[in-house]
């Protein structure tokens with residue numbers, strides 16, 4: 001399997017977008033919008049992912065979701081009258097198998113899909129908050145729906161968000177979801193930046209093996 005190709009494509013898209021935008025920005029402002037840092041990070045992630053064994057990753061995800069599901073079942077059953085329950089998910093290496101072989105649509109991360117399906121079949125709205133750039137919003141939305149997720153909302157990074165702290169960006173999206181009247185009963189991701197910042201009753205941290213998986 002060729003791992004990380006999808007991530008590299010995203011990085012190339014992001015850089016191309018930044019370059020195209022830079023053409024429309026005054027020369028003096030271009031230094032502040034240089035996209036080199038994201039390329040280096042993505043390349044490092046793709047290379048490091050070679051070391052992560054797929055079977056181990058799946059087993060580790062399964063172990064965590066086996067703990068999460070009974071707790072979520074209890075919380076879903078305990079919904080207060082009129083409560084709009086939501087779960088927030090990261091996408092890459094959380095809901096989709098992003099770094100384990102390129103295909104489009106990317107397969108679902110099965111242990112997470114099983115939890116998501118229980119939730120969506122019991123009235124819980126699923127929101128997806130990703131660091132992916134807005135330019136691939138359409139293909140991402142299609143991918144999630146094709147593999148079985150019911151998408152109530154997809155939040156991707158706008159151009160200005162690309163230059164903000166990822167954790168702060170993701171927290172701001174959860175605040176937005178709450179402002180629409182939802183109670184976020186769980187936030188599920190594989191990076192610390194998916195989960196810090198509060199605005200969720202519980203968090204579930206899937207493995208990233210010290211940052212090797214994006």
Ligand SMILES: [Mg+2]
Nearest residue numbers: 090092093214
């Ligand atoms: Mg991720």
